[in-house]
Amino acid sequence: MIKKIVIALVFMASIGLSAQNGTVSPYSFFGIGDIRASGTIENQMMGGIGIYADSIHVNLQNPAAYGELGMDVLNKVGTVVYTAGMSRNNYRLKSYTEEESPSVTTLDYLSLGFSLGKGLGMGFGLMPYSSVGYNFLSEREVDGQTVTNNFNGDGGLNRVYYSIGYEIIKNLSVGATINFNYGTMNSERLQQMEDVQFGAFDRRTSKIHGFDFNYALNYTPKIKEGYTLRASVRVNTQGNLVSRNERKIGSFSNANGVNIEEVEVNLYAQNLANTELKIPTTTTIGLGYGKDLKWFLGAEYSFQGLSSFENSFMGVDNVVYEDASSIAVGGFYTPNYNSFNSYLSRVTYRAGLRLDKTGMVVNDVDINNFGITFGLGLPLGRSFSNLNVGFELGRRGTTRADLIEESYYKINLGLSLNDRWFRKRKVD
Template identity: 45%
Template sequence: MIKKLCLVLFAVLAFNVHSQEGTSSPYSFYGIGSLKFKGTVENRSMGGLSIYTDSIHMNFRNPASYGGMPLKSFNNEGRAVKYTVGGSHSEISLKGDSSSEKASTTTFDYLALSVPMGKFGMGFGLLPYTSVGYKLQSLNDEDLLAHRYRGEGGLNKVFLGIGYQVTKDLSVGVDAHYNFGNIQNTSVEFVYDNEGNLLQYQSREQNRSDLSGLNFNFGVTYTPMISDKLQLTSGLTYSPAADLTSNNERIFSTIVTNFTTGQEFAANEIVVDLNALGLHRTNLTLPSRTAFGLGIGQPRKWFVGAEYTALKTSEFSNSVVEVDNTTFEDASTISIGGFYIPQYSSFNNYWKRVVYRAGMRFENTGLEVNNEAINEFGISFGVGLPVGRWFSNANFGFEVGKRGTTKANLVQENFINFQLSLSLNDRWFEKRKFN
């Protein structure tokens, strides 16, 4: 099996990433891929801040946001049904000690719906959780191609949640997530004769894991007014650790490679009996997650806050694909951000109703490679543009940042993320004014 992925002598083949591949990061090799889910475009434009909730945007990082009171603007008859859909495009520059490459990805990020039911509210949707997408190669001591690695796939979530407003200021909620997907990793070893000539046949190892499992997320929001104009906002979410079932298969092949097209032709294949090794069906731990945030602002005018997230990635292990030079430590993220609205009720100046957002985040991913922590940093900006009726809007986000390091023969990623979402509001049930 793959024992060591060496990012030393990084020499990525030039490649284009298809839209269904959610990442082109070499660090997506580890674990179950790079974490894809960081919230809605509105959240990500504020540095990933997810404690703020309102009546016109979904916040599916905290299920307590689904509950609420009837709106005065709707004659106290109820709340809006909320729809949201989002996607993103990323441009990534990968830099090693002696080479660099560029890659890009365009992905669907989420589709969700929230339905009010009195003080209760229900939310459900679909989103990718992790993504795997890399093509790497390493060289031997003679600067000849030694290994080629590639991977694709990831984990997706279908979620269903319910929230309830206990008091005017306090709401609670819970949602269930069904996780599913597959991860495919391939490694090709190139062998040479004593004169440095590549042999006709190479060895290939293919691993596939089909993942599924259920986990839960609990949330609380508390939003009291502390003066006539200022509101305190706090939020807490907790997701207990959960098991994912992994059905695995492994194939060893002798192949011939066409270096012009990159195609690989198998001369023979051996399907490994993983049942005999006790690896056909294994369990992976989806780490527990705790997030707490606090902020202050004037409703429908401005808001600023901070959030701390702890992810117990040290609980993770994968007995199918072992990597010797890698460890998982507990991960953490600090997010700081907010928004500003010049005048939300302006009827004669469109730009005064626009929401302006900004934030930053500092993330310790929990991954250590060659004894180096893989950290991530991002600065984000965004706008919410009013469209249509019932406070619907289009949200645009922009983030620049970096991940990783060039120390210890590793790779640093510099990325630019562009995000777009539609947050639409409608009314399904409305009392008739005239008979």
């Protein structure tokens, strides 16, 4: 029965991930779209850090953390953890002259984690990797006439992953994840001129797939009784993606939008029918300290050599890429995880912040992101399962240089179900 439930959930999630529109950000016009948060709600609400690991939560960012499943200080073995998350992102998109407030709701991940024995764990699941979803206008004067370009796009990449983690010696764990990325990106440019009967269109489609790997090393020594230092190094290797491309150009009637002419461009002659997308390696180092089952505070620094990124088929003229970096700080506090008379004492309170240098330079302006996160981990009964609720406030971009300032308010909802939900009952 459990196998049937899992198969059904995976099938529904794969359909949902493929069909959903994961962003409405104009900055998804660049690169391979908006790169989505890769952590669970629990990690996202601590500024997105992936250092912390325990026996009852899956850590999607840090494969070495699977070695801690079923290894808490009370020896409560959680053999199976099912986790899922979704979010609603509310935007305020602001230029010098206009303002809009769109929103989007998405499924963020679906994952299973297993303890295979003391110090050994594995997991697999589905999640979005990037999302494309933009629609904006650009106007300019040419020989006294107004030329309007309407840019819109959709799609993105999804990810299927498999992870394994192992504690090779006491307090030292290693882990690895293999990711298969796949999806379709669509873009369209419609050009119209004032007092001209017909407009022109340029439609491009890229079907993309490829692998990347994530390696992790965790060191978790006890500083003193009940207190643990956590240090980690993670390397997400270069993603080598293959893109199969199509392009159609033609004209349409400005009166009714009907195509007048459509021509499929011979991309083989331009050596663009099949292109490579190399997503540069990301390295993350983290350090944290805390009292077991009580509180934790940590920080991470990530670096990506994005200056080497290139998309020769979907490339645009007004963007260049520089090396990207990110700083994140976060933690949690649980007043008394084992309280019998106070539910609020068993709630986990999380908070964090992050500053991202995205590496995108648009119209000679750096595009940066700043976010503040906070949330609650709500226990479900007396089990190790919990409902996680989170919030994020942030801002990206600027109104300078004819750009868009993007303010956002994100609501997250995640569910982490421990093995008690799946344990087979025995009758004597």
